[in-house]
Structures are given as C-alpha cells and as structure tokens.
Amino acid sequence: MALGLFRVCLVVVTAIVNHPLLFPRENATVPENEEEIIRKMQEHQEKLQLEQLRLEEEMSRLVAEKEALQPLEDEGQPQPEAHTAWDLWSTLCMILFLIIEVWRQDHQDGPFPACLGGDEDELSGLVGTPLRGLPLPNKATLDHFYERCIRSATGDATRTREFVEGFVDDLLGALRSICNRDTDMEMEDFIGVGDMYENCLVERPLLYQLFVPFIPTESYSFRPELWCSSLSVPLDRQGYGQIKVSPADGDPLGCICGKTKLGEDMLCLLHGKKRGVRPGRGGGSAMEDLLCSRESSYLDTVQVMKWFLVSLTRAWHHIAHKYEFDLAFDQLDTPGSLKIKFRSGKSMPFTLTPVVQYNDSDLYFVSQVPKVSCEGTPARNSDWFLSFAVCERQFLRMTTKALPEGACHLSCLQIASFLLSKQSRLTGPSGLNNYHLKTALMHLLLSRQATDWTASQLDVRLRELFCFLERSLLEKKLHHFFVGNRKVPVAMGLPETLRRAEPLNLFRPFVLQRTLYHSTVESFYEMLKNAPTLVREYSLHVPSDHASPPPKAVAL
Structure with a gap:
C-alpha cells in the first residue's frame, strides 16, 4: 500500500516539477522556428502519455488489491483503515493532477493579455489582447487631425474668455451692491476651472466654468466636515461632506435678523421671511424657511441654490x-447655468457655481441637485460634493512646467475626449466621462518620466491612456487621483486627512449596475473601433505620404 501511494505521489510531483509554467528553466530560450516548437510539443505529449500509462497500471493494481480484499468484506470483517486512507489519497492525487493539466492547457493556448481583470462571468467575450487589437491612427495622422480639428476649433478661446470674465465681474459686483452686508452671505471673486482653464478644450460650444465662493456674515461661521473623518459614512456618500453653520460667538440662538432692519427681499442666513419660531417649540431651536436643512444646523444645497439664483x-x-x-x-438642474443670448441668434453658455472653501485649501464644496445614489437611496440635501477642480488645474500647470516643451499630455487628453464625445453622440452616453479620462491621464503623468511625454510620442501615450482605461474598466477600479494617493506632490498642499484616506473608486457604480457596466465596455470598444474613421473624416484631408492603411468599414 505504502509503496503504491509513494509511486502515485511521485508521478504527480514529477509532473509538477517538470511543468514549464510553474518551474521555468533558467536557460530556456524561445524556439527559432515552428518545427522546433512542434517537436518540443510532441516530446511533451509523449511524456504525458507515459505518465498516463503508469497511472493506468497503478489503477489496475489497485483494482486487483481491492478484489482480493472483497472476500474479507463478505465475511463481515472490518476493512483496514489503511485501505480507506489509500483510496482518499489516490483520489486527491488524481484530482490534483487533472487540475494542473487543465490549467496547463488553458494557459498554453495563448499569451497573457496585458490589460485584463474583473469577474470571469462578466468578461466573457471582452477579454483579449490589449485594446482588442484595434489599431489607432499613427502619429502623423493624429498630428494633422489635432491641428485641423481641435486647435482650429478653439483658436479664439482667449478673447471669448476675457469677455465672459469681464461680464461676470460686473454681475458679481451688482450682486454685492444689492446684498445686505449684515444679514446676507458674501460673494468672493470667481475662480476659473475646467477645460477652458486647463487648456484641454476640445470643440464648440466653448463652456466656461466659474466657481464663486461665498462666506457667511461675521456673526456666523462655516465648519466643513469630510466624509473620511467619520467611520459611519455609507459607501455611496464617499466624496461628499457637510457644512455646519455655527454662530461666531458660540450662542446657538444668536441671530442678528432681529437686531437690524432687513429689506423686503433680504434673507437672514438662518431665517427666511418668516422669522418666527415654530409653534410648540421654545427658544427658537427650529425655524421655518432655513438656508440650513430642516431640524439641523447643516447648510442645505437646495436652499443655497434658490438663494443664489434669486x-x-x-x-x-x-x-x-x-x-x-x-x-x-x-439648465435648471445645474445651479448658475447661464447663457448669454445675442440678438444675432448666437449664444454663449457659462456656469457660475456657488461653492464653499474647505478650510484654507484648494478644495471646494459644490452645491448641486441631490441625486439618487447607485444603491437607490436618495441623497440628503445637506450633502455637498467635494470638488478637486482647482487642485487638478494646479497639478496640470505644475506638471506642464516640468515636461519638455510641446509635451503631448494635453493633446492625448483632448483627442481622447473628442473621440468619447463623438461616440456618445452616436450610441448615447455611457458610464465613461471626461473626468475619468483626466483621472487616468494624471495617474500616467505620475508614473512616467518627463521625457516620455515628448511630442514625438503622441501615438504611444494615447494608446497607453486607452490601455490604462481598458484595464480599469475590466477591473471595475479607477482610483481617485487625490484621495488616498500619497504619491501626489506635497507642494499641492493637499490636506493630510485626504492623503491618508482610503482610496476612492470612481468605477464603483459598475460593480452594482451590471447593465451600465456592459454598455460602457461595449461603447468603449466601439469608440476604439471607430477612432480611425472619425479621425480621418474630421481631419478633412490627410497627406497621402503619411496616410495610414485604410481601416475596415465601420457602421456609423
């Protein structure tokens, strides 16, 4: 018995040790031709056949021993415990050998893809070579496309930006002049954010995004609270925070609306036009028409939006x-979304978003319409989204100064955004947006040296950007660039609380919404498939001496 068990174990151990994937030979070389590959495969097959014959002989001997023990069982004598243990070990060894063999066959069919991940049941049909082997336009084609389509479309952006900024200055000045300094919130100077101020414009219409920070009167103070400072925050509320409104003198009932005469349209920070207390409640602990959420001292996004629009x-x-x-x-669902309408029929959109600064950092809490989370739970009016837009602008400016002149990082982002925009118009919006593209680019900027972003490597970096997105999509994981990323330069002045926080997964909705996930992945690959055709059509003309091979026909 023991000798038979030893032989079977020896066969299994020999197969494992000789397995090329588990224990590769140090001096192994790649065969030079197909005949050498076929010969080695045949030799390996012969070894497996010999091992199979040995196992069959061993099994035959085991069957004979079992038949010899059968009379003992018929006479009612107990079977030795060694025989039961032997059957168990034999079965386990055979199962182990079969698992190894199946695993070897699966992995010898082809090389490991470079951008894989995710669940097996959800990635069937999606896994393959990086970017599914879809070709992207070469550098000459991309350069021509960028100059003719993207740069020319945003050539007058500076002059238009100066006009919008001048008008906004005048508008905010008028807003300050009509506000009561004793009871109303104070508006500070605007801050430009978004593509216009990051030199990442793609196409018209040009959209100008401006933050307008506001602060309370001297009688009150804002105390922002981040989600990462609490251990009981739900996952769908990560990335948000609350703003507590407190009297500056510490008196919870201190309000100056009864100490000064308000205008007809003026609102106290805490009270509305009805500045009384609710019936049955003493001490003014709950008041009507708050700019705070009802029954709480936290600033309400909806109330702030109404106040700002009025x-x-x-x-x-x-x-x-x-x-x-x-x-x-x-857009009524976006606070401060405005449009200048000229008599000629042309229009110029821009947004003025009321925000609250987080302490003395470049982070801002943004007011927005509460939306239902991916878990299906409604958002609270007291939840404010934490925006890193100013930090992103500062990081891109800092990085641009360290990169070679004419670096291709912003061109990569613009081309990727252009392709995503056109694909969204063809097949409808998906779960992938421009912010995901920017996040992926910033991760790559930290992981690569400055010399890797020269203008001559535009096509290489663009493909790398898409490959990074592909891997992130298949893994359903794209970490926020600033939250929990200790590689971010200290010079950015990011609060230590956020540097040490748990990483925030921007692709978390894909884990909960499989329909959205599959449609996004399909749209992503469709975008890559259509990329050569879109670039060629929008380039108007590509020089024949630099033209890439014609792509396959694509249904647009």
Whole structure:
C-alpha cells in the first residue's frame, strides 16, 4: 500500500516539477522556428502519455488489491483503515493532477493579455489582447487631425474668455451692491476651472466654468466636515461632506435678523421671511424657511441654490440696461447655468457655481441637485460634493512646467475626449466621462518620466491612456487621483486627512449596475473601433505620404 501511494505521489510531483509554467528553466530560450516548437510539443505529449500509462497500471493494481480484499468484506470483517486512507489519497492525487493539466492547457493556448481583470462571468467575450487589437491612427495622422480639428476649433478661446470674465465681474459686483452686508452671505471673486482653464478644450460650444465662493456674515461661521473623518459614512456618500453653520460667538440662538432692519427681499442666513419660531417649540431651536436643512444646523444645497439664483436674477436686472444681449438660465438642474443670448441668434453658455472653501485649501464644496445614489437611496440635501477642480488645474500647470516643451499630455487628453464625445453622440452616453479620462491621464503623468511625454510620442501615450482605461474598466477600479494617493506632490498642499484616506473608486457604480457596466465596455470598444474613421473624416484631408492603411468599414 505504502509503496503504491509513494509511486502515485511521485508521478504527480514529477509532473509538477517538470511543468514549464510553474518551474521555468533558467536557460530556456524561445524556439527559432515552428518545427522546433512542434517537436518540443510532441516530446511533451509523449511524456504525458507515459505518465498516463503508469497511472493506468497503478489503477489496475489497485483494482486487483481491492478484489482480493472483497472476500474479507463478505465475511463481515472490518476493512483496514489503511485501505480507506489509500483510496482518499489516490483520489486527491488524481484530482490534483487533472487540475494542473487543465490549467496547463488553458494557459498554453495563448499569451497573457496585458490589460485584463474583473469577474470571469462578466468578461466573457471582452477579454483579449490589449485594446482588442484595434489599431489607432499613427502619429502623423493624429498630428494633422489635432491641428485641423481641435486647435482650429478653439483658436479664439482667449478673447471669448476675457469677455465672459469681464461680464461676470460686473454681475458679481451688482450682486454685492444689492446684498445686505449684515444679514446676507458674501460673494468672493470667481475662480476659473475646467477645460477652458486647463487648456484641454476640445470643440464648440466653448463652456466656461466659474466657481464663486461665498462666506457667511461675521456673526456666523462655516465648519466643513469630510466624509473620511467619520467611520459611519455609507459607501455611496464617499466624496461628499457637510457644512455646519455655527454662530461666531458660540450662542446657538444668536441671530442678528432681529437686531437690524432687513429689506423686503433680504434673507437672514438662518431665517427666511418668516422669522418666527415654530409653534410648540421654545427658544427658537427650529425655524421655518432655513438656508440650513430642516431640524439641523447643516447648510442645505437646495436652499443655497434658490438663494443664489434669486440673487443672480436681481443682479442682472440691476445692470441689464448696460448690455445689448439677454441673460437666461440654461439648465435648471445645474445651479448658475447661464447663457448669454445675442440678438444675432448666437449664444454663449457659462456656469457660475456657488461653492464653499474647505478650510484654507484648494478644495471646494459644490452645491448641486441631490441625486439618487447607485444603491437607490436618495441623497440628503445637506450633502455637498467635494470638488478637486482647482487642485487638478494646479497639478496640470505644475506638471506642464516640468515636461519638455510641446509635451503631448494635453493633446492625448483632448483627442481622447473628442473621440468619447463623438461616440456618445452616436450610441448615447455611457458610464465613461471626461473626468475619468483626466483621472487616468494624471495617474500616467505620475508614473512616467518627463521625457516620455515628448511630442514625438503622441501615438504611444494615447494608446497607453486607452490601455490604462481598458484595464480599469475590466477591473471595475479607477482610483481617485487625490484621495488616498500619497504619491501626489506635497507642494499641492493637499490636506493630510485626504492623503491618508482610503482610496476612492470612481468605477464603483459598475460593480452594482451590471447593465451600465456592459454598455460602457461595449461603447468603449466601439469608440476604439471607430477612432480611425472619425479621425480621418474630421481631419478633412490627410497627406497621402503619411496616410495610414485604410481601416475596415465601420457602421456609423
């Protein structure tokens, strides 16, 4: 028995030790031709056949021994415990050998893809070579496309930006002039964010995004609270925070609305037009028409949006006679989304977003319409989204100064954003957006040396960007660039609380929404498939001496 067990174990151990994937030979070389590969495969097959014959002989001997023990069982004598143990070990050894053999066959069919991940049941049909082997345009084609399509479309952006900024200055000045300094919130100077201020413009219409920080009167103070400072915050609330409104003198009932005369349209920071207490509640602990959430001392995003929109409307009416155009609200679900309408029929959209600065950093809490989370739970009005837009602008500026002149990092982002925009118009929006593209680019900027971003490597870096996105999509994991990333330069002045926080996964909705995930992956590969055709069509003309091979026909 023991000798038979030893032989079977020896066969299994020999197969494992000789396995080329588990224990590769140090001096192994790649065969020079197909005949050498076939010969070695045949030799390996013969070894497996010999091992199979040995196992069959061993099994035959085991069957004979079992038949010899059968009379003992018929006479009612107990079977030796060694025989039961032997059957168990034999079975386990055979199962182990079969698992190794199946694993070897699966992995010898082809090389490991470079960008894989995710669950097996969800990635069937999606896994293959990086970018599914889809070709991207070469550098000459990309350069021509960038000059003719992207750069020319945003050539007058600077002049237009100066016009918008001048108008916003006048609008905010009028807003400050009509506000009561004793009871109303104070608006600070605007801060430019987004593609316009990051030199990442792609196409028209040009959109100008401006943050307008506001602060309370001297009688109150804002105390922002981050989600990462609490251990009981739900996963769907990560990336948000709350803003507690406290009296500056520490008196919870201290309010100056009863100590000064307010205008007809003026609002106290805590009270509305009805500045009384609720019936049955003493001491004024709960008041109607708060800018804070009801029954709490946290600033309410919806109430702030209403206050801001009303203030903008009054400010515009105050200066409208000076201009020969109209100002209208553009998107009702976005606070401060405005549009300048000229008499010629042209329009110029821009956004003024009320924000609250987090301490003395470049982080800002942004007011927005509460949305239902991916778990299906409604968001609270007291939750404010934490924006890193100013930090992103600073990081890209800092990186650009360290890169070679004419670096291709922003061109990569612009081309990728252009392709994503066109694909969204063809097949509808997906779970992938421009912020994901920017996040992937910033991760690559930290992982690569400055010399890797020269203008001559535009096509290589663009492919690397898409490959990074592919791996992130298949793994359903794209970490936020600033949250929990200790590689971010200290010069950015990021709060230590965020540097040490747990990484924030921007692709977490894909884990919970499989339909959205599959449609996003399909749209991503469709975008790559359409890329050569889109670049060629929008380039208008590609020089014949630099033209790439014609791509396969694509249904657009």
